């Protein structure tokens with residue numbers, strides 16, 4: 533697939549599945565579209581999604597006045613939080629126009645539109661000068677490209693010297709040829725339903741970071757932190773599947789929306805088997 537075909541699929545997925553995020557994930561309230569990080573103090577989903585942003589902001593050491601690029605910003609949850617809670621200036625880029633509009637509205641409603649700006653742009657080719665940012669932030673967005681090196685090169689270009697890159701995302705836990713047939717099928721269904729063309733293994737992504745010149749590369753496996761959300765998505769899918777299947781038969785729900793539910797089912801099974809991991813990479817430019 534060419535990169536424009538990949539982006540077309542990503543846009544179709546979000547245009548059609550945003551309704552699922554709004555209804556099942558509470559995205560209209562917290563503006564976030566990720567698994568969140570649960571811990572003893574953050575057991576509820578709405579707290580876990582904020583906690584992920586806080587944990588990553590601490591890891592990237594974001595403070596007052598830092599300039600942050602939110603690569604694949606969704607509807608702006610991280611950008612708004614970073615501006616409000618850390619006093620950062622954030623530019624969010626996203627190829628999905630509908631989400632960019634929502635992000636702009638969300639930031640204005642929360643009174644931070646003087647510190648955040650959202651742009652329709654591809655994170656492999658952003659409209660910013662070299663060395664513009666203290667931090668490049670990518671949460672569950674790099675999974676949507678099959679050229680993560682292009683993303684890493686662009687992140688390196690726009691980071692200041694010794695700037696920080698944080699990438700929280702899914703990565704394969706083993707090579708495809710080490711997987712059973714069931715695991716390969718589960719991963720295929722998961723990737724197709726979430727408009728992710730492919731996933732790098734943890735080791736491939738680590739190698740890419742080093743090859744692209746990043747230093748101090750670290751990785752944390754966030755299995756415990758995302759497990760409650762993965763299970764929640766799975767259980768919600770089991771509960772709603774009969775109605776969703778009927779709506780599909782009636783032509784009310786689309787094929788893309790149906791595949792999204794199938795992905796929601798398989799992601800949990802595959803996470804438990806260690807076929808994919810949810811992890812946090814960090815590195816310096």
Ligand SMILES: C[S@@+](CC[C@H](N)C(=O)[O-])C[C@H]1O[C@@H](n2cnc3c(N)ncnc32)[C@H](O)[C@@H]1O
Pocket residue numbers: 539542546563564565566603604605606607608609610625626627628631653654655656670671672673676677
């Ligand atoms: C799962 S959402 C995560 C959104 C946000 N980072 C969050 O944590 O709420 C992935 C986002 O990446 C965006 N995206 C995918 N491919 C992109 C690309 N090539 N350039 C910019 N954004 C992209 C999607 O449109 C979507 O908004």
